[in-house]
Amino acid sequence: MDSLFDTHAHLDDEQFADVRDEVIARAVAAGVRYMIAMGTTATSSQKCWEIAEGSPHVWAAAGIQPNYAHEAKLEDWDLIQDLVGRERVVAIGETGLDRYWDHCPFEIQEQWFERHVRLSQQTHLPFIVHMRECEAEIIKSLTRWSDGQLLNGVMHSFTGSLDTAEAAMDLGLDISFAGMVTFKNAANLRDVAARIPLDRLLIETDSPYLAPHPKRGQRPNEPALMVHTARCLADAHQIDPSELARQTTRNACRRFAIP
Ligand SMILES: [Zn+2]
Numbered sequence: 001m002d003s004l005f006d007t008h009a010h011l012d013d014e015q016f017a018d019v020r021d022e023v024i025a026r027a028v029a030a031g032v033r034y035m036i037a038m039g040t041t042a043t044s045s046q047k048c049w050e051i052a053e054g055s056p057h058v059w060a061a062a063g064i065q066p067n068y069a070h071e072a073k074l075e076d077w078d079l080i081q082d083l084v085g086r087e088r089v090v091a092i093g094e095t096g097l098d099r100y101w102d103h104c105p106f107e108i109q110e111q112w113f114e115r116h117v118r119l120s121q122q123t124h125l126p127f128i129v130h131m132r133e134c135e136a137e138i139i140k141s142l143t144r145w146s147d148g149q150l151l152n153g154v155m156h157s158f159t160g161s162l163d164t165a166e167a168a169m170d171l172g173l174d175i176s177f178a179g180m181v182t183f184k185n186a187a188n189l190r191d192v193a194a195r196i197p198l199d200r201l202l203i204e205t206d207s208p209y210l211a212p213h214p215k216r217g218q219r220p221n222e223p224a225l226m227v228h229t230a231r232c233l234a235d236a237h238q239i240d241p242s243e244l245a246r247q248t249t250r251n252a253c254r255r256f257a258i259p
Contacts, residue, residue: 042080060089066095096131127151174201174251181193
């Protein structure tokens, strides 16, 4: 298989604290030669940048995940903006909205989500959207903030409907699938994935969460396991895994402006 690009991995997670170098080495050995370490808080984003500084295979994203937004202070946003100007920081996130967990009031999530999208519009770096049980609100907010211009972003670990995926693509976003698309009970999600044009499709692990079938249940999930997700998406599109790898890596390099 050609090189793969894991567009969303929480490499700063404490589950990787003692094994991070081995996890990155195993990913590269499995063909996952590009990874984005995804921030969830200011401290986490700083750590992601440090990890990216330490490996030629890792880039970083800086942002405040919606479930942590109520804890974020204004200094935290200063640090995010500072990180976003640094080399190897290629995206803003993760951001988005979450109605499943009741950690953070929804209006506060929306304020922080808008801040991330506005920063993307200023810096031209893509933003990464976390969406859980709020498809209509995500599309409504993005439509409002787009001011009729194309946005630069990614719907991460997508589990929504084809209508939502198409609305997001019309707004300019790519659609990224994680391990859940491989689960036995996820036939509907595979049908959605099969309908995403190959030039708008991305892959990720969202590690350390939710390892793909047949490694489902393995903890922590890690970027090397993304080969299973790639095979599943290749099957859904009825193409060779090498072609799927080549196309999704090309898409990610274009989206994140990595040569
Ligand atoms: Zn994430």
